[in-house]
Amino acid sequence: MSTATQPRPSDVERAFVRIAEGQVHLRRLPAAAAGHVPVLLLHASPASSWSLQDLMLALRAAGCLGEIVAPDTLGNGDSVPPTPDEPDIGYFAGTMDRLCDALGFDKVHAYGTHTGARIGCELAAAFPQRVARLVLDGITEYQDKLREAVIANYAPVVEPDEYGRHLIWAFNFCRDQALFFPHFMKDAEHRLAVPMPPAAVLHKVTLDVLKTLDTYPKPYLAAFRYRAFERLPLVTAPTLLLRPETELALLNASVATALELLADGRDAVTAGTAAAKAAVIAPFLQDHAS
16 A cells, blocks of 8 residues: 555646757656656646646555656647647657656656647657556547548637637637537537536636647647557557546547557556546556566
């Protein structure tokens, strides 16, 4: 049983770390004990590392005693924009590999959700020496027709408007994602059967979109273009695939395919809360001999 003390939100520190592109913003929980592999958490689009703070605290409470770090993906949150005009997931994985160097991390356990899952997958595929264990929370490879539709419509470039109409757009963009997938296909077939997030959460995500209005589409489009099923066979790290009860059916249905492609994969059904996810992630990571 874990002897970790109950962490508090005030324990989460914020910092900037410089890589070639500029400063990467991150949230971190310092290590509670020496000798543990750090955990790198990669967030979903279009949010930032604040969206993983509850998971950071839950992982510490569940017994993950090493340093826990959640960076803002380049182009999201308070990190610098990506350098290429059309960066791919390989580029974002490379920035995380270089961030690990800057932080002095030899190996990490990597967790990623949605866009972050694709970055984590590619980090493990392209830099196998970096990732000890991998957790993927929502990953698939979209069929061509859907991929083309989401690339064309999912993350539009929106300019600031003199009447503030971009402010209303940003809130409804975030709200519609809780109602439909894809959010621009507003019909019964694409209606999601999950509760609307609290207004405070929608507010926070909206602020993230507004903060990076000119760059937020770049990680999104890279994620939709990513050929996950082509890259999963290159992942050699033991991998845990989460199947949260609140996840998109399309993503959970992809777990079976992903397991067939992975060299060492397993899955876990869990509730959608941070505590429930941490309860299955922590034992999987602790099974690694540091």
